[in-house]
Amino acid sequence: MKGGPPKGEFLWLHFNLANTASEKWLREHAGIPDEFYETLHEGSHSTRIEIADNSLIAVVNDVLHDFSLDPAEISTL
Numbered sequence: 001m002k003g004g005p006p007k008g009e010f011l012w013l014h015f016n017l018a019n020t021a022s023e024k025w026l027r028e029h030a031g032i033p034d035e036f037y038e039t040l041h042e043g044s045h046s047t048r049i050e051i052a053d054n055s056l057i058a059v060v061n062d063v064l065h066d067f068s069l070d071p072a073e074i075s076t077l
Helices: 020-029 034-042
Strands: 048-052 055-059
Touching: 020 034, 034 048, 034 055
Parallel strands: none
Antiparallel strands: 048 055
16 A cells, blocks of 8 residues: 555545554555644644645544533544
8 A cells, every 4th residue: 555545546544543553554554744644743633624745634623513512522533
């Protein structure tokens, strides 16, 4: 998979970054731009989509419709 999916193909992978092996695997095999890793560690949780080289980096927050929720229950994807 190094270098990304074949030209014209879309690939969706879902990793749990609480598992420390996930980031290591991504760095070794996924061919993801450095901006992705910077986004992982910057701490900004605003929902957004950014262009990095020929890739999109998306930060998506949970949407909960229970208005009595505890804000600590919302997480970032």
